[in-house]
Amino acid sequence: MGRRSRDTRSNRGGSGIRQLPWRDIVNEYPRLEVLSADQVEAIHLASMDLLENQGMRVLHEGARSLLAKAGASVNNDSQMVRFDRAMVLEQVARAPAEFTLHARNPARNFRVGGKHLAFTSVGGPAYCSDLDRGRRRGRFEDACDYLRLVQSLDIIHQEGGGAFEPIELPAETRHLDLYLSQIRLLDKNWQPVALGGERARDAIAMARIALGWSEDELAEKPALFAIINTNSPLQLDIPMAEGLIEMASAGQAVCVTPFTLAGAMAPVTLAGTLAQQNAEALAGITLTQVVRPGAPAIYGAFTSNVDMRSGSPAFGTPEYAKAAQASGQLARRYGLPFRSSSVTSSNVVDAQSTYESAMSLWAAITGGANIIVHAAGWLEGGLTASFEKLVVDAEMLQMMAEYLRPIEVTPETLALDAIAEAGPGGHFFGVQHTMSRYQTAFYQPFLSDRRNFESWQEAGAEDAQHRANRIWKSLLENYQQPTLDPAIDEALADYVARRKAGSPAQ
């Protein structure tokens, strides 16, 4: 094997590391199904029973009114909405099985649904951390650096809605600064913050400016993907309902994700938690279709369990893995794209953070996830976005992407002639079949160190966390901001300035 191989399957591009090129990942393997068909049906029926007989408490009056018009039974005193199962199934069937999510660089559009798989970076934590500066409240400049890294890592299809809260910015307008930076620093798809109508309208307005699209064009070519969490059990609060309604009205993608923590916000048994998750997800998706038939909607699953000793949430657990795969079965039952996540409870980038993330990642992918949110950078039960974890996870995602390339079986790859040429007890290094293929035959990692112990020790004996630290710094050094039409840039800045000065969201 030569030292100076030219790997046509990876590229250094401008990023400073050798990484896999941007890829539409297609999962051609069969889905791993942990439930029998009868069990899926039993969970389905239990969730229909919940929707018909218990119902959801919907705190937003407008949402209740929309649902009532569509045939739901609404009690405005109790705020309870009961859904007939035929209505739910009819509405849910209107959501597309597959759609394209658009980016300002069309080469960064990606498909959601079917056999497609996309990866999203972490979104939403309160803190950030890296080896040099420790765990801390992040500032805006740190958050922008995180965006630059997400842009630089080609395995990440979508930015996750701001990796952490920039604490020095006013809470009411922080999302405007975030959106502006997401558009400027990324040419990828980015997630908006859909908590409340105003933040949702700002995202839609700014996406339209960035893309130069009319309302109709944006509705035809969705560019926003909003996470809407139900307030489990069986409740939809006002800010989430507002975000859902704004996004669905505009034809943007809504990912309804109940946060069903078994033993706390959901039953202590996984079957019950899945029934409740299913009821909540379908209720939310029903609302999206009532708002705008055919709007893209995603079945989000985030079922985990509490730690039995402390009552605190636990992530990347065996229960989480089973629930993720079962959720994929449920999503496919309704022909909906399926969202899962990669998660851990660990406070540090160590073996635990890795085996918990690997547990959730493997379960999500074998379970047929179409989009994996928090796929890179999540630490500490979602309280922290880690710079080193981002790099570790990106390596794991690349490995999964390569794992998903099916084995090619042809007379050439079966290689009987090459085996004859090497001969019994021989070796394949010098065989022509090897020589003509070795540069692109195998995945080449950017983080994993495969040197022998002595070479590794001489080079400083760095573990993966410390190598990841060097890698994100190198990525930042080599980061190149994608070009943006100055007129668009100015229009976006104007919008933000006007909004900060008190103009209403458009």
Added chain:
Amino acid sequence: MGRRSRDTRSNRGGSGIRQLPWRDIVNEYPRLEVLSADQVEAIHLASMDLLENQGMRVLHEGARSLLAKAGASVNNDSQMVRFDRAMVLEQVARAPAEFTLHARNPARNFRVGGKHLAFTSVGGPAYCSDLDRGRRRGRFEDACDYLRLVQSLDIIHQEGGGAFEPIELPAETRHLDLYLSQIRLLDKNWQPVALGGERARDAIAMARIALGWSEDELAEKPALFAIINTNSPLQLDIPMAEGLIEMASAGQAVCVTPFTLAGAMAPVTLAGTLAQQNAEALAGITLTQVVRPGAPAIYGAFTSNVDMRSGSPAFGTPEYAKAAQASGQLARRYGLPFRSSSVTSSNVVDAQSTYESAMSLWAAITGGANIIVHAAGWLEGGLTASFEKLVVDAEMLQMMAEYLRPIEVTPETLALDAIAEAGPGGHFFGVQHTMSRYQTAFYQPFLSDRRNFESWQEAGAEDAQHRANRIWKSLLENYQQPTLDPAIDEALADYVARRKAGSPAQ
């Protein structure tokens, strides 16, 4: 959630840590198949072509003679043996699909094959390592400590044949000291060193003494499981052939495992490597059945790839994962139990060692492995057995065992009444359905730390590696040597003394 839960699904026993009890793990989930049926057939046919037209070089004259008598075409000058496909398939069909492997404590017997899954600790490295003493040549007392840990961890079904070489003991008789310690310090099944007829005969003799069984009894109730590696490509060397013949003659289990490193000892294409692996594995298994029809034989797979830059072996790679799952499909095609492994190239117990081990572990289990060798403790491409990695892996194995417990779907677990009791926006902590189940509802880890950042930091901010260090020390402190009849102990010591004094192996 009370702080003093009594978890009936885990036990402290004498081990000093709360762990899952010994368990017969049954994988009820469907197997994840990365090859189509046509692709499996194409690989099968290519391997039959290899066996018929190229053949294996078998260096051991007795093995060639046995194969010739069974109908193979043998050339004693070239040492080449060509196998008719009908003969191979007929012989391989004689091996049992499933069997019990026996231990001196019958409660530690386990099943190999079918839906059963067993885990084996690392075997064979040259070095050992721990955080206190670093990476080093291990001594006999260290190796005995490793055996004590393997005995203490209930998730490990089988000891892997000595975790590392005790460097101060003479190489010719080292295996005798190992066997004596395996029998004394463990009541679990242990792997012999089957390199050469003498070591194999010693293992059989000492197993019989330990169990008090006749030759026939041992053949009826196999207690030894020997790894036999082919010398890829397409060669079987003399010590391995001797080991295979001795073990199969005695009716003991032989796991034929080609070490097919794509790009070095096998083609650079996975299809070709799998065809070669299949040919070598089936040739070895054919020999076991020629020696003793019906002797337990296991399809071993260890296909990985070289690192493209250095030419050195790489482990836990995407290619490794695909090959493991494809190998499961091949093994099942012949009705053979399937052995896989959990491996990494990392030199340290970090994120890399964990994601590579997780990659191989997930692939092995979803691919239907019946026994996973090196499932706990392997580091540095198999050159080092790590004390901390043993603990990290044991936690991962426990998580997989819990993942494999299917979700129970019944009216009680669907919990509609509990959901009604909690009510919309309510919580489940105080609900009777939770109270009566929470102590046993979820997996409770012994290594993972789920405390919040502040509590974790106050407690010393230990990462998983450092916690694992404390855990193995606690296990050693609490280790209790299983009782052994003094007469048996004496007879074993006598055997070892006589062999060291020059008596032949029995």
